[in-house]
Amino acid sequence: MLNRKRRGGLAAASALAAAALTAASCGSGGTPAASNAPASSAAAEPVTIRVQTFGGGSNFGYKNAITKWNAEHKDIQIKEEHLTDQFEQQYWPQMIQWLQAGNGAGDVVGIDEGGMGLAKAHPEWWADLKEYGLDSRKADFPAWKWENGLTTDGKLFGLGTDIGGMSICYRSDLFKKAGLPSERDKVSALWPDWDTFMKVGQQFQAKVKDTKFADGTNTLYQVVLYQEAAKNGNVTYFDKDNNLIVDKNPAVKAGFDFATKMSQQGLTAKLRNFTDEWAAGTQKGAFATVGCPSWMLGVVSGNAGDGGKGKWDVASVPGGGGNWGGSWLSVPKQSKHPKEAAAVADYLTQAQTEASIFTDFGNMPSNTKAQQDAAVQSAKNEFFNNAPIGEIFAKSASSLQPVFLGVKHAQVKNAIESVIQGMDDGSVPYGKAWQQLVDDAVKAAG
Amino acid sequence: MSIDTLPRAVRRSRHLPPGRRWRSRLDVKVMPYTLVSPYFILFAAFGLFPLAFTLYYSLYDYDLAGTTKWTGLGNYAKLLADEDFWNAVTNTVGMFLLATIPQLLLALFLANALNKRFRLRLAIRMSVLLPLVTSVVAVAVVFTQLFARDWGLVNWILSWFGMDAINWRAERVPSWLAIATMVDWRWTGYNAIIFLAGMQTIPRDLYEAAAIDGASRRRQFWQITLPMLRPTMIFVVLNSTIGGLTLFSEPTTFYNGNVDGGSQGQFQTVAMFVVKQGFREFDYGYAAAAAWLLFLLILIGALINFLFVRRIGGTK
The missing domain is CATH 1.10.3720.10 (MetI-like)
Known part of the structure; x- marks a missing residue:
């Protein structure tokens, strides 16, 4: 697992370096390179469909599903390309560049919710999946998940993969060491709200010297932001007309204030999520809790490795539900094999596939049939001490609401998280952080 | 410039018939440039051209959608x-x-x-x-x-x-x-x-x-x-x-x-x-x-x- 992750980081770095080189040598002109094998007419040659993904640990959780497909389909082989852990700073800019250049993107690409606003506004980037009969899938998804996969001019370009849901992942062995209850129901009862969560954090840190209570400010900031967004019209940085509302939305301020308190009380390990240090910190016990949307389970288990098995557990989140994260699969227009790619995207979002991803890795299906699947409802996660994740996530899945994210959400999110991280690592004074957050958001949206 | 500084081949070429004389001149005048030209061609393609193209780019305003607007020295x-x-x-x-x-x-x-x-x-x-x-x-x-x-x-x-x-x-x-x-x-x-x-x-x-x-x-x-x-x-x-x-x-x-x-x-x-x-x-x-x-x-x-x-x- 660790090896896999390392390689991802390297590949990302070299991809970036390669991008910089191309930039230096030939401006931004897109020359059609011979990277895609010519479409051969011979049936003997299998078509390779490149599926590009992002995210730490087991990311999209496609490992087993792809092995299964490849064994059953000799004519179409899926090759997963896990580009990098980070979406906003690395994966998405690289993807936009490929989409603009008309070359380089995979046949099927994953898009995080933060990129969907921009993707919708560029119908020319995408193959219309309706042409491959996939509008028949409409009944499989909640209305919002389906509609977000439509471009502004009505093309179907994205099929839903996973959705958020909220929990707190915690280290039961370290909780025991701190003299706190370690059993998940009792842990959930420890923190009905965020204030008590911080109190537990102080108790924890008084007892356990080398471990901080939380990973960093950003993960919990996101959790609170999405909880509060649900109470404030389901918007975060942009209103539904794409106007920047960072300074006006109480959800942003609430998330920021909570992050400030966590940082001032010294309850974080000051690690930024989805970095190598953060991944190493998960493995080495630098922190005892992580804010965990369903898909984060696979990230935590992947980063922690086999040594973390049984030490981690899942408790409920203080302050109610929220819908952070979730992705879609799309077929770029530049794909040489759109028909086969559409078939792969179809397969990866089928109820059966999404259900098995949930039971294997933890990403909560957006497919409603998968959500109702008995195997999903009763699923337990072995890594997380057999936590009943079906009960924790599937029950609330149908009540999750969509959060609107603007066209430039990814850019603004990165700017804001950089300020919050800077506040935590000491490079932005607490007193100036809010103003800088607003200023940097304006600049990023500019 | 005295005649003596010219290469011997050029001096000799004066006594040759016109056709061969021309070829000999080509040999002496053009050949050296041809031989050094690969460097200059490569430099023009990968050095000068990007430099000029970047300058051209720098005078326009781009946005995410890929639309451009002339801004002159606005970027600077x-x-x-x-x-x-x-x-x-x-x-x-x-x-x-x-x-x-x-x-x-x-x-x-x-x-x-x-x-x-x-x-x-x-x-x-x-x-x-x-x-x-x-x-x-x-x-x-x-x-x-x-x-x-x-x-x-x-x-x-x-x-x-x-x-x-x-x-x-x-x-x-x-x-x-x-x-x-x-x-x-x-x-x-x-x-x-x-x-x-x-x-x-x-x-x-x-x-x-x-x-x-x-x-x-x-x-x-x-x-x-x-x-x-x-x-x-x-x-x-x-x-x-x-x-x-x-x-x-x-x-x-x-x-x-x-x-x-x-x-x-x-x-x-x-x-x-x-x-x-x-x-x-x-x-x-x-x-x-x-x-x-x-x-x-x-x-x-x-x-x-x-x-x-x-x-x-x-x-x-």
Whole structure:
């Protein structure tokens, strides 16, 4: 697992370096390179469909599903390309560049919710999946998940993969060491709200010297932001007309204030999520809790490795539900094999596939049939001490609401998280952080 | 121009019939240019053209949707008022000084040491070049771990002396130091070999004469080696200036391949700023303008260094 992750980081770095080189040598002109094998007419040659993904640990959780497909389909082989852990700073800019250049993107690409606003506004980037009969899938998804996969001019370009849901992942062995209850129901009862969560954090840190209570400010900031967004019209940085509302939305301020308190009380390990240090910190016990949307389970288990098995557990989140994260699969227009790619995207979002991803890795299906699947409802996660994740996530899945994210959400999110991280690592004074957050958001949206 | 300076072939060609005369002229006048042209063609394609194209780009305003608008020098005006750009300039110059000065001094003394007779001379001289042939990414991965805040070797050694763990990616000067170390590890040997080559061209008899006159080893170094090394030094200094001011790979890999260079751009260089603007914000015009300012910065840096080096041992 660790090896896999390392390689991802390297590949990302070299991809970036390669991008910089191309930039230096030939401006931004897109020359059609011979990277895609010519479409051969011979049936003997299998078509390779490149599926590009992002995210730490087991990311999209496609490992087993792809092995299964490849064994059953000799004519179409899926090759997963896990580009990098980070979406906003690395994966998405690289993807936009490929989409603009008309070359380089995979046949099927994953898009995080933060990129969907921009993707919708560029119908020319995408193959219309309706042409491959996939509008028949409409009944499989909640209305919002389906509609977000439509471009502004009505093309179907994205099929839903996973959705958020909220929990707190915690280290039961370290909780025991701190003299706190370690059993998940009792842990959930420890923190009905965020204030008590911080109190537990102080108790924890008084007892356990080398471990901080939380990973960093950003993960919990996101959790609170999405909880509060649900109470404030389901918007975060942009209103539904794409106007920047960072300074006006109480959800942003609430998330920021909570992050400030966590940082001032010294309850974080000051690690930024989805970095190598953060991944190493998960493995080495630098922190005892992580804010965990369903898909984060696979990230935590992947980063922690086999040594973390049984030490981690899942408790409920203080302050109610929220819908952070979730992705879609799309077929770029530049794909040489759109028909086969559409078939792969179809397969990866089928109820059966999404259900098995949930039971294997933890990403909560957006497919409603998968959500109702008995195997999903009763699923337990072995890594997380057999936590009943079906009960924790599937029950609330149908009540999750969509959060609107603007066209430039990814850019603004990165700017804001950089300020919050800077506040935590000491490079932005607490007193100036809010103003800088607003200023940097304006600049990023500019 | 006297006739005698013309090549013999031209002089001879006057007595030839017109057709052969023309061919002979072609041979003498055109052939040399044809032979040197590959360089100029490549330079035009990969040097001049991008330069001009970047200039053209820099006069337009781009947005995410790919629409363009003429802005003239607007991008340059915006850049000069952009705090982030100046932050990148400060970082670049800071890291350049922090890396290059010790690097060149070290390389010079290393070269001087390698310039003596000792066992396994060739093997040891070659080994100095080893860091250069290692991949930058591999170097960065190793150094990133050495300079990790938690469980890093450097912080562990510092803790022996009772020092607190340093957050190498969050504090400005420590991050510069870490990156400068990375750069020096890679390039000191390379510069040392070039200095060594320069030292070998210095005639032995100068040293012999100095030794007879009673000059010490140290005096010989300062009075003979250094002044005679000036042409080599000009090359090395210009090369390091260009390399140092376009620093990109080391600081980028130091932050997970992210061109932000720290949460608040603590170690974002101008080259990283250019890539960020161009390929993350997709403001190609702004990136192109920044690239041109970087070009100017390098010209100024090269000029200052050139003047400085000319004065070294400048008794002539």
